[in-house]
Amino acid sequence: MIQPIVHAATPVTLLGGADIDAGDLNMCLRLAPMVVAADGGADHALRAGRSPVAVIGDMDSLTEAARTAFAAVLHPVAEQDTTDFEKCLTRIRAPLILAAGFLGGRLDHTLSTLGVLARLRACHVVLVTRDDVCVLLPAGESLWPLAAGLRLGVLPLGAARVSSAGLRWDLNDRAMAPDGLVSSSNAVASDPVRLQVAGPVLLTLPRQAAGVVTDVVLGR
Structure with a gap:
């Protein structure tokens, strides 16, 4: 059984490594001030002056600046059978996750993100882009x-x-x-x-x- 890293009673903003519009980030933080970063998403937090409560992932795309700034909250997950997005979702317990920086970049990453939502039936995750919000409908x-x-x-x-x-x-x-x-x-x-x-x-x-x-x- 996977042990949670983040337990939150309130909504969480999860930052991925793809491009994040400033409006996306501001909206997410307004609705969910607690930040978790998926690997390279920590660099978005660093640029925005935000300190994540955890950085989760295989750490293969984290810059040295973010690695140094957030050394105390790094949670490396070395296995390569899952994406950083899935590593995060299976280790965060929260009523709502607003996820930015997971769509709109590489097509393989986008399709993988949607596949994770479907496989985990993650109806508490709202994907945010510059133009859209997306959520898996509950059964x-x-x-x-x-x-x-x-x-x-x-x-x-x-x-x-x-x-x-x-x-x-x-x-x-x-x-x-x-x-x-x-x-x-x-x-x-x-x-x-x-x-x-x-x-x-x-x-x-x-x-x-x-x-x-x-x-x-x-x-x-």
Whole structure:
């Protein structure tokens, strides 16, 4: 059994090594001031003047400056069967993780990140980019209070079935898969949106919906 490194009763910001827009970082820190870094993500923390409570990973992309600055909180995980993102998720216990710096860089890293979400069924993790917030939908039914007209994507990360109410193009117990039906350019028709899912399905929304997404994940 993997032993947790970080135990938090409040949301955590997790920083990866890919590019992070200043707006992404500021939004994450406003919602989740506690910082954990995945390997080279520590350099983002260093540049922002933030001290992570832990730096987790194989440490193969950490600069010497960050290694020195955060020497007291380095937690090397040497095995190479998992990514730094997975190393972090399996060692952080928190009600919500806002993860920035994991999408928008190398395609293989992006696909690996999404694969980790699906495999771990990590519905408490919200991925943040300059344009979007993304979260894995919980199994069963969930309600999303979203403004009409808002862009929305329902993207299967594996074999899934999805029903919806409140979308411009609703889904009625539709079989979905990455190599089959996806709903990449949908929109909100009425508030709230009701989604019923079985299988790993990613919900994507504009970054302006981050507050709504975090509230739903936290059960507020």
